[in-house]
Amino acid sequence: MSQDKKDTKKNAPFKFNSYWIYVPIIIFLLSLSLFNSGSLGTKRISKNEFFKVLKDNEVSKIVVENNSLAQIYLKEEALKKADYQKQTESVLYKSEAPFFEYNFGDLQNFENEIAKIKTESNLDFDKENIERTSMIDTIIGFLPFILLIGIWLFFMRRMSGGAGGAGGGGQIFNIGKSKAKLFDKDTKVKTTFENVAGLEGAKEEVQEIVDFLKNPGKYTALGGKIPKGALLVGPPGTGKTLLAKAVAGEADVPFFSLSGSDFVEMFVGVGASRVRDLFKQAQQKSPSIIFIDEIDAIGRARGKNSMTGGNDERENTLNQLLTEMDGFGTDTNVIVLAATNRADVLDSALMRAGRFDRQIYVDLPNINEREEIFKVHIKPLKLADDVNVKFLAQQTPGFSGADIANMCNEAALIAARNSKKAIHHQDFLDAVDRIVGGLEKKNKVITPKEKNVIAFHEAGHATVSWMLEHAAPLVKVTIVPRGQSLGAAWYLPAERMIVQTEQMLDEMCATMAGRAAEKIMFNKISTGALSDLEKVTKQARAMVTVYGLNDEVGNVTYYDSSGNDGFVKPYSEATAKKIDEEISKIIEGQYIRAIEILSLHKDKLTILADKLLEKEVIFKDDLEKIFGKRPFDKEETETNNQLPKEEKELLD
Structure with missing residues (x-):
């Protein structure tokens, strides 16, 4: 602790707490x-x-x-x-x-x-x-009651925010007040739409909401009504809360922000009281915006999982929210924004038009949007000249905006750990390996026999994926242990909007190729294919029960998007038996197919495994030297030319 901090602490005035008077x-x-x-x-x-x-x-x-x-x-x-x-x-x-x-x-x-x-x-x-008889005896007789009252007052003050809170927040009567944080001209939010990369469709929707509040006459002149609410829906980390912050920064109107859990309290009626107080404040400062993050905390469908059969405080809070959203007039200019990644569990009354008129889906970014997100997050970083942002966007399919931000930060930490003056492209690739595969286990003891099995397992994946048209092209294979995995292969999957049966079967065949390689080379199989089996089982079950891609079961789906089928199977026992048989048939068929492909290319499989044992990490160029170029995809040549210098140097 510095001397300044010590002096400050020493000279700080003593704060008297009212509870000391009881001592x-x-x-x-x-x-x-x-x-x-x-x-x-x-x-x-x-x-x-x-x-x-x-x-x-x-x-x-x-x-x-x-x-x-x-x-x-x-x-x-x-x-x-x-x-x-x-x-x-x-x-x-x-x-x-x-x-x-x-x-x-x-x-x-x-x-x-x-x-x-x-x-x-x-x-x-x-x-x-x-x-x-004396006053002392009387006081002593009442002493237990005095102590009980004192303890009760102490806990009530603590639960209602403590003494000295805002607006007399230490009083028990303020417990029903809204906990929303207000952003207005005095507490301006600096986030704008320029800070939100990608999400073009979602940005257009929320920008229009901002325009509703800035120029309401433009829309009401034609007889239109301003929407009452918009619901941001999407996977975690895609930027729903960031969009709401941008709205707060752009709208230039009072912005009330709180979480759905802020309404929840142990006292009966407090949640509904806070909802009433929130909307009362918003109407007094209209035009204004209310943002409720994680609204599924109070917006879950009513009547489900009610085990007690008594009063449900969450349902009372939801009922009050429904009343407030559909109760105030359109001239108040109050718009409700909400965000959730569990839209399937929300109450249908909350989702109907008139409350949340618009549902804005914030999806995972595509390759172009990922490139824009990378450009936003690398601005504060000190980069070397070899950083290829376009290749990084290709290398991160399925990454959300939060994942990309974490990757950029991880790359900076890796570069600093290696005492570099700038962040190189290889640091970003190491960050991808760190996030996807886990931390490299340099001290993990692996016997030569186990290492040989792992090498042929990973070489089997690489070989079959190279030979199949619809399998994802390989980028890198490693037998360096990371996290819980003993080896890994990185692919560059095509970002498809729809997937056909042949594409799913090729992917399953490439996944089963690791175990097939073990069977061919050692005539034994190991437990190393656990994650592979889990993946193909999920894919096969989805083909049969969700997408209707199986001829025996037919064009039916047993998927319920509302999530209400948790305890009841929507099919008979005979159908369940048929489903299990078809799932097993699909998986075993692709396993046999992988064995056949690897048997035809056993010599090349051995060469690839030996090279993997020698280098521990091999790249796409190694496979081209062994198998030749893939004839299926013309774009692979362009992708290969984008490999960074560090990776090409490793090949030599």
């Missing part, structure tokens, strides 16, 4: 309860002990307090006995205080017994009755 009060009350009896040495005794002390003529006085408790005072000569003296020395005791206390039952019986003993034994003690 001295509690200590005072506890002290009163402890010392109220006048001595810490007073001992409670039983009936037999009391009458023994009484008969031994050691009692000087008996004081009956409030007709229920006898306080026993001992004579001075009795206190000098060894047993009593030891007791007085071990505890704090006052000589004028009672030495014993005896809690008798009935007062009349007690007085008769001590009077009888006094007469029979000729005892000389005094007796008196007193009534003792």
Whole structure:
């Protein structure tokens, strides 16, 4: 810690917390309860002990307090006995205080017994009755209730935001207020549509929403009505929240931002109250925009998974949201934006026209959009001259905008780790390997026999994918362990809008080629094909049950886009048996096909595996030297020419 920070911490004023006031009060009350009896040495005794002390003529006085408790005072000569003296020395005791206390039952019986003993034994003690009432006893009696009330107030203040919150947020009555964060002219958002690369269709939709608020007369002059809501739907990381930030930066109107979970609270009715307060604030500042991120937290379909059968706070919140969205007039100029990646679970009443009039699908970026996203994220980076952004866009199919941002950051970290002055193209490729395959395990111990099996497994994938027309062309094969995998092959799949049966079968055949190569070369198979089997099983099941690409099952699909088929199979047991048979038939057929292809090219498979064992990493040029150029795709030559210098140098 620097000296400035130390001085700041030292000179910082002490902040008084209102809870500290309870500490001295509690200590005072506890002290009163402890010392109220006048001595810490007073001992409670039983009936037999009391009458023994009484008969031994050691009692000087008996004081009956409030007709229920006898306080026993001992004579001075009795206190000098060894047993009593030891007791007085071990505890704090006052000589004028009672030495014993005896809690008798009935007062009349007690007085008769001590009077009888006094007469029979000729005892000389005094007796008196007193009534003792004090404010201290009253306070001590109420002490448990005071403590319970104090604890309850403490937790209520904590749950409602604590003392000193905005607008008196420490009060329990503010718990139903909206937690939305307001962005207006005082808190301007700097994100604009220029910061959003790709997503051209989605940007046009949200730009029109901004135009609705800036120039409403342009649309209402023709009798049109301003839309009430727009729902951003898409996979995670595609830029839904980024689009909302751009709207906040461009609209120049008050922008209320919050998450769906902000409505959820343990108290009944709080969610609905926060919805009412949110829309009330938005109408007061209209024209305005409300953005609800992850709306599926409160917008799930009603009546499902209700196990308790009682009051459902989430459903009450959704009902209030539905009422508010369809309740205010069009002249208020309040538009609701929402985002979710689970549109299939949303309530149909929320999705209907009049509430969310527009559903904007934010999909994964295509190759051109990925190139634009790369250009945005590499602006702050210090790049070398060999960085090929177009090739990086080709090398990252299926990456979302968040994945690309992570890849650029990972490339910068890799370059810094290697003490480079700039980020090279190879650093980006290493970042792809790191994200897709996992961290390289340099210390993983692999025996030569296992390494040989892994090499032929990966060479089998590469060989069959090279020989099949619809399989994805190979980019790189490695037997360097990464993450949980012992080897990996990188391909450049074509970004198709639709997939035909032949294309799926070729991909499955290339996937099964790893196990087929093990069978051909060693006449044994291993557990290394687990991920391959999982992939082809999913593909085969989708062909049969989802896409209707199987002749035996026919042109039917058992896929339910609403997600309501979780507990019920939409087919009979006979159909289930047929589905299992067809899935197995498809997978085994492609496995046999892969064995046949590899058997025809066994010598080239061996050459490729030996080269892989030698270099550990091989590229597309190696396969061209062994197998020749692929005749199926003319674009491969262009893709090959875009390989970076570092990869071509590795080939030599």
